[in-house]
Amino acid sequence: MKKVNLTTQIIVMTVLGIIFGALFGQSLSFLDVIGKIFLRLIQMSIVILIMGQIIEAVGNLNPKGLGKIGLKTFGLFISSSLIAAIIGITAGVAFNPGSGVDTSLLDVSGEAIETVSTGSISELILDFFPTNIFSSMTEGSIVQVIVFSLIFGIALSFVKTEQEDNLILEWVKQFNAVILKMIGLIMKTAPIGIFAIIASTISKMGLSIILPMGKYLAVYGFATILYLVVWFAITSIYLRVSIIKLSKNMLQMSLMALTTTSSAITLPTALNDSKEKLGISDRIAKLVLPLGMSLNSNGSSMHMAITIVTIAQIYGVTYGMSDFVYIVILSTMASLANAVVPGAGLVSLTIVIPSMGLPIESIALFAGVDWFVGMLRTILNVDSDTTTALIVAKSENELDYDIFNR
Numbered sequence: 505m506k507k508v509n510l511t512t513q514i515i516v517m518t519v520l521g522i523i524f525g526a527l528f529g530q531s532l533s534f535l536d537v538i539g540k541i542f543l544r545l546i547q548m549s550i551v552i553l554i555m556g557q558i559i560e561a562v563g564n565l566n567p568k569g570l571g572k573i574g575l576k577t578f579g580l581f582i583s584s585s586l587i588a589a590i591i592g593i594t595a596g597v598a599f600n601p602g603s604g605v606d607t608s609l610l611d612v613s614g615e616a617i618e619t620v621s622t623g624s625i626s627e628l629i630l631d632f633f634p635t636n637i638f639s640s641m642t643e644g645s646i647v648q649v650i651v652f653s654l655i656f657g658i659a660l661s662f663v664k665t666e667q668e669d670n671l672i673l674e675w676v677k678q679f680n681a682v683i684l685k686m687i688g689l690i691m692k693t694a695p696i697g698i699f700a701i702i703a704s705t706i707s708k709m710g711l712s713i714i715l716p717m718g719k720y721l722a723v724y725g726f727a728t729i730l731y732l733v734v735w736f737a738i739t740s741i742y743l744r745v746s747i748i749k750l751s752k753n754m755l756q757m758s759l760m761a762l763t764t765t766s767s768a769i770t771l772p773t774a775l776n777d778s779k780e781k782l783g784i785s786d787r788i789a790k791l792v793l794p795l796g797m798s799l800n801s802n803g804s805s806m807h808m809a810i811t812i813v814t815i816a817q818i819y820g821v822t823y824g825m826s827d828f829v830y831i832v833i834l835s836t837m838a839s840l841a842n843a844v845v846p847g848a849g850l851v852s853l854t855i856v857i858p859s860m861g862l863p864i865e866s867i868a869l870f871a872g873v874d875w876f877v878g879m880l881r882t883i884l885n886v887d888s889d890t891t892t893a894l895i896v897a898k899s900e901n902e903l904d905y906d907i908f909n910r
Contacts, residue, residue: 517695521706526706532707542690543864562799595810634651646859723810728806745905782890783906800885801885818869834860838856
């Protein structure tokens with residue numbers, strides 16, 4: 505197994521977990537403890553992972569150099585991520601991918617599902633801002649942690665330009681490297697942890713618990729296509745170009761993203777095609793695309809939103825409009841901290857699932873389809889980064905239409 509990549513190992517162990525759980529039933533309930541230990545190992549570093557990633561990404565920015573281009577870029581990142589989360593929730597609610605599970609079977613877990621109520625819109629907005637960051641960290645208030653980290657990162661970026669010998673940013677980078685390494689080591693045990701959770705879950709709840717997965721993938725795929733059509737249409741209208749020509753010029757990077765499931769691996773292709781096929785200036789491409797890898801993750805935003813809705817449906821939890829607004833904002837803000845680590849999809853879910861009062865063990869159900877989810881997540885990330893660069897280039901008169909149309 506050491507010669508097989510982590511994703512393949514997780515898929516294999518997911519299948520084995522389903523088989524063992526179906527064959528041996530309640531005799532495998534002891535595996536539940538092993539699975540929970542794995543999830544707790546991930547959870548224990550999530551808060552500081554989020555803080556470190558956002559502080560480093562924002563702190564690295566040069567506020568004086570970015571100016572209005574930086575504001576435009578960040579505004580587009582947030583807008584596109586919000587749209588992705590909204591489409592994800594809408595598709596989840598419309599097609600109900602979490603249906604088909606006998607919810608009476610869920611009572612055998614002996615754990616009550618805590619329904620989270622976000623209250624009124626004004627209370628929801630107020631709850632974004634912490635009164636004590638240490639309390640927010642202790643209570644796992646992820647949105648409050650992200651708001652603090654953004655403000656801290658902005659302040660750090662100003663201090664960095666004023667004090668060249670300031671070492672705080674370097675310390676944050678080194679600390680982040682240690683946290684990422686720690687999570688990487690924990691993720692090496694993911695196949696065992698996922699096997700334990702899947703086997704124990706199937707042994708208690710039966711095979712019906714995995715039925716929504718196929719529907720979940722289909723709904724997620726539909727939501728991805730819908731988002732790309734909507735966002736490409738918005739971009740082509742603003743640029744006053746053909747949406748077909750836009751799609752054709754971005755085809756190579758899209759296929760690269762789809763097959764590699766890695767924004768980092770696709771970045772060189774995206775940079776080259778942005779200049780050679782789309783006509784984006786070198787200055788804009790080199791600023792927006794690398795920045796998008798840290799601060800723009802539409803795929804993760806949609807992934808988290810639609811997965812929350814699916815898990816809530818599986819467990820029979822209903823949400824109101826204010827809850828859906830909270831999920832949109834939570835998914836968008838949590839996507840800012842999307843870590844570049846193995847199994848990032850599973851790690852990101854550990855950020856948002858507990859925040860909505862849902863069982864963290866439910867995340868394991870999605871491990872077997874994470875590779876397919878990764879394909880959809882990556883193509884959204886890469887294409888939205890590139891279209892953002894196009895819009896910014898157009899607004900700054902740094903888009904060469906001769907190159908775009910040839």
